[in-house]
Amino acid sequence: MSSKLDARHIQNLSAAATLELHWGYAERALPCTNNAGSCAYLDAVYSAHDLGMMYTGIIWSTISGVLLIWAFLRRFGHPTTSPAPALSRSSGIERGRRAFAAFIRQYCLPDAPRMIFGRTTRLQVLVLAALAGYLLIFSFVGIVYNTWVTPVSGMDGVYNTRSSIGPWGDRIGVFAYALLPLSIMLSSRESLLSMITGLPYQSFNFLHRWLGYIIFVQSSLHTIMWCIVELRLYQPQPSVGVEFITQTYIVWGIVAMILLILLFALSTPWGIRMTGYETFRKAHYVLAMVFIGACWGHWEQLKCFLLPSLIFWFLDRAARLFRTALLHYKPDEAGTLGFKTVDATITRYGDAENLDVIRLDMDNIQEPWATGQHYYLCFTQGSIWQSHPFTPLNAPVVVKGKVKHSYILRAKKGETRKIIDLAATGVSSTPIILTGAYGENITESLRPDANIICIAGGTGITYVLPVLLELAQQSPSPDRKMELIWAIRHTSNKEWISEELGILQRAQKALNLKIRIFATRDSSEDSPYDTKEAVNISVFNEKDAGQDSQNSSSESQSCGCENEAPVEKLGGKSEKGNSHPDLHKLIPGFLNEVVRGPTTVFVSGPGGMISDARGIVASCSSGSKVWGGQDRFDVSLVCDDRLEW
Template sequence: MIETRHIQEHDANSTVKHYWAYPDRILPCTKDAGTCAYLDSVYHSHEISMLYTFILWAVLGGVLVFMLSLRYGKSVARSSDIKTPLRRGLDSLGSLGRRWMLSEAPGRRILGRVTLLQVTVLSALLGYLLIFSLVGVTYKTWIVPTKNHPGLKTIRTGFGGWGDRVGALAYALTPLTIALCSRESVLSLITGIPYQHFNFLHRWTGRVIFVQSFLHTLVWTLVEGRFYQPQPETYTTFIKQKYIVWGIVAQIMITFLYVFSTSWAIRLTGYEFFKKTHALIGILYLGACWAHWDKLACWMIASLIIVLADFGVRFLRTALLHVGYRKGKPGLGFHNAIATVQHYGDDEDSVVRVDFDFKHSAWKPGQHFYLCFPALNIWQSHPFTPSSLPIGRSDIQHHTYLIRERSGITAKLAQLAKATGGDSCTTSVILTGPYGGSPSEEAAASNLLAIAGGTGVTSVLPTVQDIFTVAQTGTRAVDFVWIVRKIQDLSWITPELTELKSWMSTGKADGLRLRIFVTRETAPPESSTSSTSSVSGKGEGCCSKRANGEKNGVVVTSSSDLTAAQNNFSITYLGGRHPSIKDIVSDFSERTNICGGRSQVIGAGPTEIGTVLRSAVANENHTSKVWQGDESGIMALEWDCRS
């Protein structure tokens, strides 16, 4: 049926013209003038549609090449301390981008918590698709007689060509959508951007494909079911064709993917249902699209290659970690890590600490692993960032994770820890990774502001520790800010906090300020005699020995080792309030004005903190100063909200 479409008929004088991804055309046209003009527009529109899909990928390829070149240029420029025009230009460009594009975009209820940069990229893509969906379409209608039905008229328009156009663009967009959700991301290798930052574009390109496929289906339903005559014979013949049946199957599947990826559907059915059905139905959708129009199978083949490569590399990485291929493992076979699990807090503030040692290479501070607890559920794995510092030259790495109790697997893990009555218990762990980028890769930054909310401390603590364990020179200002609900939350990382305080007292962590804010408690009565109100000391030097508190807060000293008063260490009770992130960033900026050098901001925790922090960091970027060689205002931001 496909080969004989478009009312074409062979005769003795006919020739065949081949078209890529479309049925051959029979020339010359022997039908009426209206039908022949319609066929001219259909085939011309198809050629333009194919051109536009190739242009789309040429533009995407050009953008990736540009980002790779920019990434390489930055690394070369910063390999020297000399402030060349290239380095100043790249730094100025980065500062300008952060000032205007780092803040959160409006429309949070629709778009979510995303930056202006992400929305700008999406808008550019949508603009391309909108323009090239409309350009080159024949906006004309031909009313022609219907064969063997003298009293009926058939309507032929450019509507069908436009429907094919949006369908072709949906096919071409599919490999990009798949690449944007891959954990083993080629895009991350090229751009250096961690894979999780592409999730926003994946969701919206998927929605665009759903709209395009819906419009494609609607167009041809109207054309075959209303415009072409006679009816219902024409539509009945059309709907029974094999490629149309597969098109209907594909439309049902993309509708399922869209509906069950909405936030209300995920809340209703659970994240694990979404995760597994999304992967399964997504693969079946690719097969249905291939069967619907195999002449454009190249896009589906590319998509399947990306999917299979992603799952294959995941499996390989897990196998390499757990199968005894490394010297010193107890023979071949799959070996789980054995972790100790401890519970902290109460039902309102319940956190589980997981510790284990495992034989593998070191990761980079700030990277995360996917953990599976087979004793609880073999089919689930979730991303967690280790709060422990990797040891570069050691084969045995220690992992520490802080996991807040939610629902699902984290609730089961907490119940397992609670069942021991406060003592630690053990469970097996399967891990895959590491994934994501590392803040330490911003080697040119000499000053660091690390802000953590709750269990987000797992992401920033290793970076702070790494700064003072790696031999580095130059003036440095490091502010470590941890926002917790209750003072008892400090017990989550007692060994690590004790070590940091020891480094501060011995001078190993010179330039470090450690500030803890307790949001839900006021100063305990027994410490009232030793508590003082303190205003944040703005503009202090890098190695200032004065502890700083928050405005209107109470800085409390204690006799315990963990909360004992110490230079550059403070605990501020806010009694139901939250600290001013803007003031924290401003204070750090003034401090680095004295120290000099580039600054970097990292953080993890609730998304509300990330929203305010992005805006504060954006305001501290001054492009003109950067071009003039003043690097004190450069602040790169890396925010992790998984915790």
């Protein structure tokens, strides 16, 4: 490794009395026998590098400390699921914890600027800003900023210009290497971070993407700085530049930079649209691993960061295969163990020309999943190289060792379109390979006195429906108020979940559940329900807490009877003939009827629906009022993050 730096640093290794080791860098020849300027420059280079390595340790120590504290609080500070006293009578610690959570939701839950960050919360952007600021500070601290003009040995009148951009370029290059393990951890489906924090792996997608952008900027600046040094500041040119560019480690550096540019270009929204998501995903896997290999060839002294990256990547893939094997390796009738797909029964909705939704039902011998978790489904009749995430719409129940899965698929491009086209030909079943379950139990921390409002758009019903079905199997809580709001295109779409909807209708009275369904593309002049009448539209404020919702005509929809759930048709209420339920009225209208207890809002649907829900929940939350004992202002949101996938 020292030979790579001989020409650049003009170190006389043959005259050195000793070689001083530097972790992650080349050995330094001591004593320095060059001119004073070169020796001063070498002092600055090695000092900056040693400090940079120490700073990477500080960065990783900070990350590890945060995760350790998080794991401790999750283990010993988790809120109880038993009935809790009113906040005014609860302990100061519990009231403070819930008040702080409400305060964070109030200011950090709404979407950040969407043109820059897409559909993500302010909290995600705040975490990113903290990480970026941390890196920015350490990128500049501890570097000697100076310029040294030194003569070129044996060439009169020719001088090298040595400046601080060299050690600064090395510093950000080291940081780019140091962040690679974190980037791999943030992208893993079998996530170590999820095990520590309890957050689902898809919650880290935003940070993975933007950390990749940071690594790209760091690597680009590292490359630019050393190109300026070697191709302009070092003399004589072009001989120094040619010698520099032909060195093996520089060739590997160029290869790594080209691969990183491809990774960056393909991961942008424009790149994904041009190549398709599946092409992007497969290319991302391959390019990332080859990129890490090229980084190893460029600077193997920093393999302390590269080796963990590779290990995390291969462990993730191995764990995925293991999960799949647990679900599919079973003995047959003869007792022979082998891999077997699961046959799913196909139910079609619509005719062959207008078929865009199907339902899949299957039974599999396995352990039940947790409510809110999802599986990756591989449709072998389409392609064995692709799988897609779907949430089971039913509650997990074991019957004779088997668990039933039910899914709703809407036709999009790619594999789902192939399966729906196959169903249109009359095929009644299809073999499927499952991988999972992934995600968090979304009802794990749900208190018995917590009020629940479930909001879904279209096939997003599969995320919120299991919550209600699971609660229907439990003893009812008299203090709990529940509501289901489902926006569908057509009234006939209720057929997707007719069986599950019937279960909820029969349990309406016991659950204190109101079911509201909106058809956004159907219109009817004599529709008996009107949005303005069906919802209490008063502003959500403190004085409404004890008021009865007498202005709401929605009582007819929550009678607890077993009649078919009514549908409000919205299609003729806008010029486009495609209105949507107004969450800015529906959610506050529900909260106005809440007498006591916190409220959890479950949402799954289009990105616009989730963004609206985030803003509304934030506006209805108040940390100061929760601290004052008013627990109805403790409003939390649980949403399906699949829109980020």
